Amino acid sequence: MEVYSGLAGIPVVKSSISYIDGQKGILEYRGIPIEELVEKSNFLEVSYLLVFGKLPSQREYDEFVCDVKNNLQIDSSIIKFLKDIPKDTHPMKVLQSIIPVLSAYDPNKDVLDEKHHYSSLTRLLGQVPTVIAAWKRISENKDIIEPDFRLSYGENFLYMIRGEKPTKKEGDIFDKCLILHAEHTINASTFTAIVVVSTLADFYSCVSSAVGSLSGRLHGGANERVYYMLSQIDKTEDIPNIIDQKLKSKERIMGFGHRVYKTHDPRALLIKRMLQEISDRENRLYKIAIEFEKVALKRLKEKKIYPNIDFYSGVLYSLLGIPPLFYTSVFAMARISGWIAHCKEYLKENKLFRPTQIYDGGHNIKYIPPEKRG
């Protein structure tokens, strides 16, 4: 028997939700190229596509958007709960702990019932952005901004976070970022979600566990760290030296490399284009990010290490007025539909995950009482 460390290259499911060709830099959701969806669709329509396997009819779409918007408000008991959490708690920890509590307000409890799938999806898509924005305001001792139902999904989130209405362009760009983060085959957090659903735990537990998995710095936590790495750089001239020092000390360059993409991550190319659309070319962070990518790529391309989506997402979010501490939560709110799509798909032929191990410890070892342990 052999151990497949990190399960690299081991298929654990058959799935029709998304497809990656890591050699060619292709990403498709339900067979539709990501570039096409970013150009022509919107985040809620893409969420529907991922979870239900087809683009919605106009009536289905209107109903879905209405059901999500009807869930934007969170119960006052949740706000009370948020107010009792220490203010320096990381937003991902807050999210991970609040999501299971949201299940208390969902009457559809049975994970095998389609009604649970629809109601947990629409409730989580509606309430998670409000929880994130409420936590941002509470942690800064500011008043919570109530959701504005007239705004688009992306605009409303930016409004609740910032306290001022975004421009249409900002709302559209943010919505496209959510599309880019909505799904990405079986990565660590999605695998976590399906392991949890295989026990027949409900979708709230699956999403909450996936949030914990996403929070690590090798996964969703990278975007926040990229921002800190770039914002610490004073001048573009310092960049080659900084990168060489990092590589010499075997430090990972955050926002670079991917287990699957061995060429440009198509999401990174799209997000860079959006950044170029919205940023002032003289913006300090923008200039540093562009130069850093150029120099790091020169050093790492030989090893097929390219910038991933997290390299530019933080820089873009900073221009949209989202604080760095909240970048990974934005990733989480976008990935809800991807996680739920996989949980729903996995349940069709559910098998409880129970891998095995190769034991390499001792046997028949005598117990030593505490006073004799030395």
Ligand code: COA
């Ligand atoms: N910076 C510098 N070197 C890197 C690197 C990075 N970001 N990513 C991989 N490498 C190097 C490793 O040091 C290793 O070099 P070696 O063979 O000389 O020891 C080689 O590439 C392979 O590394 P490995 O960890 O086996 O590759 P992986 O495919 O498992 O790594 C990641 C994938 C994402 C974990 C890795 O690229 C990484 O840590 N990136 C930074 C974090 C990040 O941006 N995460 C977001 C992913 S979307």
